[in-house]
Amino acid sequence: MAAGFNWFLVLSSVFLCNLVKTLLPSISSFLSKIFQKDADQEMEMRTEIQNMKMELSTVSMMDEFARYARLERKINKMTDQLKTLVKSRTAQQAKIKWIVNIVFYILQAALMISLILKYYAEPVTVVPSKWIAPLERLVAFPSGIAGGVGITCWLVVCNKVVAIILHAVS
Amino acid sequence: MQAESSEGLLQRRAEIRRRKLLLNSEQRMKKIVGFSQNEADRPARVLEPRFHLDLECNEPWSSSCSSNRLSPLVSDPSESSGEEDVSGGVQQRLAGSPRRGLQKYVSRFDDAMKLRGQLSAEKTAQDGGGVELDSFCVFRLVCSVALAVFVRIFVCQYLSIFAPFLTLELGFMGLHKYFPKVEKKSQSTMLTAALLLSGIPAELISRSMDTYRKMSDVFSDLCVYFFSFITCHELLLLLSGSDMS
Numbered sequence: 173m174a175a176g177f178n179w180f181l182v183l184s185s186v187f188l189c190n191l192v193k194t195l196l197p198s199i200s201s202f203l204s205k206i207f208q209k210d211a212d213q214e215m216e217m218r219t220e221i222q223n224m225k226m227e228l229s230t231v232s233m234m235d236e237f238a239r240y241a242r243l244e245r246k247i248n249k250m251t252d253q254l255k256t257l258v259k260s261r262t263a264q265q266a267k268i269k270w271i272v273n274i275v276f277y278i279l280q281a282a283l284m285i286s287l288i289l290k291y292y293a294e295p296v297t298v299v300p301s302k303w304i305a306p307l308e309r310l311v312a313f314p315s316g317i318a319g320g321v322g323i324t325c326w327l328v329v330c331n332k333v334v335a336i337i338l339h340a341v342s
Numbered sequence: 343m344q345a346e347s348s349e350g351l352l353q354r355r356a357e358i359r360r361r362k363l364l365l366n367s368e369q370r371m372k373k374i375v376g377f378s379q380n381e382a383d384r385p386a387r388v389l390e391p392r393f394h395l396d397l398e399c400n401e402p403w404s405s406s407c408s409s410n411r412l413s414p415l416v417s418d419p420s421e422s423s424g425e426e427d428v429s430g431g432v433q434q435r436l437a438g439s440p441r442r443g444l445q446k447y448v449s450r451f452d453d454a455m456k457l458r459g460q461l462s463a464e465k466t467a468q469d470g471g472g473v474e475l476d477s478f479c480v481f482r483l484v485c486s487v488a489l490a491v492f493v494r495i496f497v498c499q500y501l502s503i504f505a506p507f508l509t510l511e512l513g514f515m516g517l518h519k520y521f522p523k524v525e526k527k528s529q530s531t532m533l534t535a536a537l538l539l540s541g542i543p544a545e546l547i548s549r550s551m552d553t554y555r556k557m558s559d560v561f562s563d564l565c566v567y568f569f570s571f572i573t574c575h576e577l578l579l580l581l582s583g584s585d586m587s
Contacts, residue, residue, distance in 0.1 A: 179576060299575060305502045321572060329572075332565035336483070 178296040186330040200269040295320025478521040490570035
């Protein structure tokens with residue numbers, strides 16, 4: 173019974189890998205929100221800049237030039253600080269995204285290699301060899317069993333089909 | 343009397359000037375297009391096409407007129423003489439070829455810059471999602487699945503499963519024209535940019551990409567067909583196994 177479901181195991185693994193790949197951007201943004209410490213500070217700075225700009229609009233430059241200039245200098249200083257903060261946040265996000273991608277690809281490679289090693293000599297399923305003539309050798313690679321569907325052929329087929337399905341769904 | 347004489351003098355001067363102009367028009371034209379008097383003396387091999395203004399030819403563009411005209415720069419073999427002239431021609435040829443090479447390079451560079459602009463303006467394609475699902479594509483996939491199920495149930499005992507698939511692909515080639523044609527945006531990639539810079543004509547690149555796209559479609563159909571066949575086979579085995587138990 174377990175041998176009869178090898179093809180389904182490989183298919184599920186491929187489907188899972190492709191699904192996680194499409195969800196990678198969401199995972200990266202979720203993790204960056206968790207690890208982000210300065211989010212509140214950034215929000216406060218934005219609010220303060222907004223308030224100062226509103227106050228600046230009420231102040232007349234001709235009548236209260238000193239106050240106007242002081243306020244403008246404050247706004248500029250805070251805007252520069254906000255820019256630095258946003259820059260560091262963006263860099264952190266990019267770093268997290270890069271790490272998540274690297275981890276995913278390592279896990280995916282490990283999974284694929286383990287599947288190939290497991291089913292190197294054993295086909296995922298067997299059909300009468302005359303059904304898949306004249307490509308039986310190619311399909312059976314690397315198991316070498318006549319009529320068998322090898323792991324490499326099945327992985328390629330599943331990858332393609334899952335990619336088409338996920339593309340159609342998304 | 344004096345006025346008449348001065349008028350006559352002016353007219354005579356104008357007449358002289360007109361004759362001078364007519365006589366020197368050819369030389370002036372040569373000067374304008376960059377052909378100097380010295381080069382005209384020795385016959386030189388032309389590297390770039392130059393036009394020759396024939397004032398006597400009044401017909402609008404007749405073949406006889408054009409064929410009889412000879413560019414003054416084209417060397418007449420009967421007139422060529424001396425080793426100095428040959429070396430001068432060789433020098434001109436050598437001077438022309440780097441210029442031509444530079445022009446070629448500049449034009450290719452322009453193509454590459456345009457392509458770079460296109461690349462930056464286009465959206466990045468999804469990873470692994472290069473399949474564009476237009477109506478014909480969906481039709482192909484559905485037909486592949488349907489045929490796989492049909493072949494598994496009725497046909498596979500008698501012949502190979504790939505024979506019906508090949509027939510299906512031949513059918514698709516014929517049915518393609520009955521479906522609305524979708525303008526597939528040519529994917530500009532680094533590879534196409536590199537091929538353009540290597541000097542491969544753009545038409546050849548686009549044809550190769552088109553062929554590759556078609557082969558990719560056939561491969562997709564084959565994968566869907568084979569997957570459907572195996573899945574159908576396994577489901578039938580499962581059902582038959584559960585029936586027997």
